[in-house]
Amino acid sequence: MAEAWQFLLRRPDLLSGWTLQHLYIILVANGISLIIAVALGIWITGRGREKIADVVLYLSDIIMTIPSLAMFGFLMPLFAALGLKSYGFGVAVTALVLYGLLPVIRNTYTAIKEVDPAVVEAGRGMGMSELQILTRIKLPLATPVIMAGLRNAVVINIGIAAIAAMIGAGGLGVPIFRGLRNLRMDLIITGAVALTLLAWAADGLLGLLERWLTPEGLKRARKR
Amino acid sequence: MIRLEEVTKVYPDGTEAVRGVTLQVAKGEFCVLLGPSGCGKTTTLKMINRLIPLSSGRITVDGVDIYKVDPNDLRRGIGYAIQEIGLFPHMTVGENIATVPRLLRWPKERIRRRVEELLELVGLVPPEEFSKKYPAELSGGQRQRVGVARALGADPPILLMDEPFGAIDPITRERLQDEFLRIQAEIKKTIVFVTHDINEAVKLGDRIALMREGRLVQYATPAELLAHPKDGFVRDFVGADRTLKALRLLRVREVMEEKPPTVEASKPLAEARERLERLGVNFLPVVDREGRFLGWLNRTNLRPEGRVAEVMTPYSVLATPDTPLNEALSLMFESAVGNLAVVDGEGRLRGLLTFRRLHEVLRESYREEGQG
Amino acid sequence: MRRRIVFLVLLGTFIGLAIWITGIGKLGIYSTFTGQDLLRETGVHLKYVGLGELIAIVVGVSLGVVVSRPWAQRTRLSTVVVGAAGMGQCIPSMALIALMAPILGFGLWAVVVALFVYGLLPILRNTYAGFRSIDPAIIEAAQGMGMSRGQIVRRIELPLARPVIMAGIRTSTVVNVGTAALAVLVGGAGLGRIILTGVLSRQPLITLQGAAPTAALAIVLDFLLDALEDRLTPKGLKVKKSQA
Numbered sequence: 095m096a097e098a099w100q101f102l103l104r105r106p107d108l109l110s111g112w113t114l115q116h117l118y119i120i121l122v123a124n125g126i127s128l129i130i131a132v133a134l135g136i137w138i139t140g141r142g143r144e145k146i147a148d149v150v151l152y153l154s155d156i157i158m159t160i161p162s163l164a165m166f167g168f169l170m171p172l173f174a175a176l177g178l179k180s181y182g183f184g185v186a187v188t189a190l191v192l193y194g195l196l197p198v199i200r201n202t203y204t205a206i207k208e209v210d211p212a213v214v215e216a217g218r219g220m221g222m223s224e225l226q227i228l229t230r231i232k233l234p235l236a237t238p239v240i241m242a243g244l245r246n247a248v249v250i251n252i253g254i255a256a257i258a259a260m261i262g263a264g265g266l267g268v269p270i271f272r273g274l275r276n277l278r279m280d281l282i283i284t285g286a287v288a289l290t291l292l293a294w295a296a297d298g299l300l301g302l303l304e305r306w307l308t309p310e311g312l313k314r315a316r317k318r
Numbered sequence: 319m320i321r322l323e324e325v326t327k328v329y330p331d332g333t334e335a336v337r338g339v340t341l342q343v344a345k346g347e348f349c350v351l352l353g354p355s356g357c358g359k360t361t362t363l364k365m366i367n368r369l370i371p372l373s374s375g376r377i378t379v380d381g382v383d384i385y386k387v388d389p390n391d392l393r394r395g396i397g398y399a400i401q402e403i404g405l406f407p408h409m410t411v412g413e414n415i416a417t418v419p420r421l422l423r424w425p426k427e428r429i430r431r432r433v434e435e436l437l438e439l440v441g442l443v444p445p446e447e448f449s450k451k452y453p454a455e456l457s458g459g460q461r462q463r464v465g466v467a468r469a470l471g472a473d474p475p476i477l478l479m480d481e482p483f484g485a486i487d488p489i490t491r492e493r494l495q496d497e498f499l500r501i502q503a504e505i506k507k508t509i510v511f512v513t514h515d516i517n518e519a520v521k522l523g524d525r526i527a528l529m530r531e532g533r534l535v536q537y538a539t540p541a542e543l544l545a546h547p548k549d550g551f552v553r554d555f556v557g558a559d560r561t562l563k564a565l566r567l568l569r570v571r572e573v574m575e576e577k578p579p580t581v582e583a584s585k586p587l588a589e590a591r592e593r594l595e596r597l598g599v600n601f602l603p604v605v606d607r608e609g610r611f612l613g614w615l616n617r618t619n620l621r622p623e624g625r626v627a628e629v630m631t632p633y634s635v636l637a638t639p640d641t642p643l644n645e646a647l648s649l650m651f652e653s654a655v656g657n658l659a660v661v662d663g664e665g666r667l668r669g670l671l672t673f674r675r676l677h678e679v680l681r682e683s684y685r686e687e688g689q690g
Numbered sequence: 691m692r693r694r695i696v697f698l699v700l701l702g703t704f705i706g707l708a709i710w711i712t713g714i715g716k717l718g719i720y721s722t723f724t725g726q727d728l729l730r731e732t733g734v735h736l737k738y739v740g741l742g743e744l745i746a747i748v749v750g751v752s753l754g755v756v757v758s759r760p761w762a763q764r765t766r767l768s769t770v771v772v773g774a775a776g777m778g779q780c781i782p783s784m785a786l787i788a789l790m791a792p793i794l795g796f797g798l799w800a801v802v803v804a805l806f807v808y809g810l811l812p813i814l815r816n817t818y819a820g821f822r823s824i825d826p827a828i829i830e831a832a833q834g835m836g837m838s839r840g841q842i843v844r845r846i847e848l849p850l851a852r853p854v855i856m857a858g859i860r861t862s863t864v865v866n867v868g869t870a871a872l873a874v875l876v877g878g879a880g881l882g883r884i885i886l887t888g889v890l891s892r893q894p895l896i897t898l899q900g901a902a903p904t905a906a907l908a909i910v911l912d913f914l915l916d917a918l919e920d921r922l923t924p925k926g927l928k929v930k931k932s933q934a
């Protein structure tokens with residue numbers, strides 16, 4: 095512990111660099127994956143798409159069961175075969191986008207499916223277009239659940255991004271990986287603690303964001 | 319005005335929910351779709367605002383085929399309230415009520431005024447307070463009031479309501495029905511109202527469309543439905559036998575209008591016209607000098623010249639103060655003017671039995687039954 | 691049915707890939723791992739997961755039962771434990787396993803303890819949630835019939851909560867197949883060793899040789915535990931599930 099502290103005092107620039115790198119990867123990956131997942135999640139709630147929904151949800155379920163290290167193992171030869179760099183940022187972000195999908199797709203899908211049909215019928219009966227029903231009723235009601243999915247996805251990805259340091263993606267996995275290989279306890283502890291704090295902070299902040307984005311009417315309904 | 323012509327609905331699974339229904343709801347009329355669960359009431363209602371597409375037939379609103387207009391425009395012009403209410407939980411009461419005015423892009427100030435007006439109309443006062451509440455903070459009865467207010471949002475001439483008071487406790491339901499009658503007297507909408515509750519139908523409806531297995535069995539006023547049920551199904555469903563039995567215990571004397579306005583047969587028509595207009599009625603009983611009932615003066619038969627006796631319609635049926643009400647009800651349908659003259663042993667006019675009075679009595683008797 | 695087909699296709703692909711790469715033998719100056727290596731590392735991998743899960747199940751279920759008792763709720767012990775479990779679940783597996791090395795030294799123990807801690811949390815959470823979701827009226831009825839506390843837990847609560855607990859065990863196991871792949875970082879072996887060899891030597895095919903069986907292991911365990919979860923669901927609860 096003391097060694098880690100000394101390291102921190104000696105090289106604060108290194109730690110902040112790794113942290114920023116880590117955040118950057120997460121931001122890019124989860125940003126892309128959020129857009130894809132929400133769009134896909136909305137799309138598969140459409141009438142007559144029940145079978146597609148089933149397959150999409152199952153496939154993203156399967157993706158989640160594949161260990162992240164194995165996922166890198168799949169993507170690297172794939173990237174190589176496509177003539178892309180089989181190492182580093184691109185592979186890492188691709189994997190994280192995939193892992194970020196399931197929690198958001200699933201939550202978007204269930205939250206929209208669970209909107210009270212009477213509420214939707216009332217909207218339609220009053221002359222709202224399908225787009226208006228989506229943007230004014232379904233999405234606001236689903237937002238807290240979608241946000242919970244995003245929160246989950248980000249926390250998972252912070253962990254996976256650390257593993258991605260092994261394939262040269264940078265981030266807070268670097269000191270851990272380096273420390274483990276060279277038996278540098280200070281690096282291991284610094285990296286592991288920073289990584290954990292980052293995950294906790296993301297979890298807490300996204301929890302706040304989730305609460306902030308929850309419509310007031312739903313909060314009051316929950317209180318009863 | 320709403321017209322359904324040979325309207326049929328066959329669901330994709332082959333269920334024939336509505337079969338060849340033809341009916342017309344006049345402007346300002348309160349039409350109740352009545353019938354046992356599954357008989358196709360909801361399907362019929364939702365075809366009017368195109369929430370369910372027709373299989374065949376035609377529906378017009380004010381003479382315009384509903385398939386000639388954009389469905390969303392159509393729906394914005396028709397109020398819609400359902401049993402589950404479907405209030406938007408993430409919007410305040412005010413925002414809920416403002417839904418259609420917003421869709422129609424009314425100016426803010428006008429929306430605000432309209433919301434307040436409606437909250438007052440449905441008895442949610444003070445409006446400033448209720449407007450800011452969320453649906454989760456209201457009782458069931460209050461929510462249903464908001465549902466009705468929301469349906470009235472942009473002041474549509476037509477209202478479609480599907481068992482709006484169905485999920486509410488009997489006492490509150492009774493109160494909401496009374497309030498709604500008061501509101502309707504004020505706003506005079508054309509209403510199609512679905513219920514499976516005969517008491518509610520008789521209480522609220524000007525006309526009742528009784529349905530069975532997708533077909534329209536009888537379309538008539540509540541009184542006519544009782545007096546002349548078309549078949550055993552109608553009789554059983556509206557409880558005509560029971561009601562008529564109950565009416566037998568009442569005598570005309572107890573419900574007739576006493577000392578009704580009359581006109582003498584020898585009077586000039588000009589004077590009679592003035593009298594009709596002053597009273598605002600279409601018929602007047604005609605009597606002789608001694609007050610004996612002779613027949614009816616019908617406004618449409620008025621001529622510029624002449625005397626009442628020359629144009630009056632002689633009566634065909636009569637009742638006495640002791641006639642049981644169930645018999646009087648039957649007689650009324652035979653009377654040329656729908657009203658029944660009540661005379662004593664000497665033939666002198668004692669009173670008048672009107673449909674309106676009879677309807678009130680029927681409501682009373684159904685109300686008691688509904689509570690019992 | 692559709693799901694079973696997807697599962698079989700994926701499994702076939704993973705195994706096929708592993709066999710194909712094993713058959714290649716030489717990749718430039720590197721040689722691929724032999725079939726024997728593959729089997730041995732898979733065995734080690736399974737041993738880690740099995741040991742970690744075994745301890746995690748015993749500790750997680752017992753702790754979950756304790757924490758869901760009324761007294762634990764009154765004293766807010768449950769709030770504290772469940773809250774801590776939630777925070778624990780946020781800790782990245784890489785951080786957890788890495789921290790075990792300075793504490794427990796490199797080797798088997800660091801791996802097993804990390805897997806145990808990591809596997810514990812979903813099981814604890816689900817056990818607690820499973821017990822909490824039981825209708826209090828059912829328990830009251832059981833008390834009314836004169837069942838002892840122990841009998842109520844064993845005969846009523848555990849069977850009712852079992853599907854949820856099993857779901858927790860399944861999640862925990864699948865996650866740990868992935869975490870066990872990191873064992874190589876703290877002096878362990880397992881399929882992670884093959885993947886890491888590929889990464890360090892920049893031989894994507896060798897990475898794939900380790901990745902394919904790891905993924906196969908994960909989906910097979912997921913599939914089997916899902917089937918077991920179905921088997922162990924009391925018949926009375928099944929109707930609901932298939933309707934849902």
Ligand SMILES: Nc1ncnc2c1ncn2[C@@H]1O[C@H](COP(=O)(O)OP(=O)(O)O)[C@@H](O)[C@H]1O
Nearest residue numbers: 329331333335354355356357358359360361362
């Ligand atoms: N979407 C649907 N698909 C198939 N059948 C339906 C559908 N909706 C209603 N039905 C059937 O149509 C008939 C009439 O239903 P409905 O109009 O809801 O009756 P009511 O409102 O009078 O209770 C019933 O037999 C019902 O089961």
Ligand SMILES: [Mg+2]
Nearest residue numbers: 356359360361
């Ligand atoms: Mg209905």
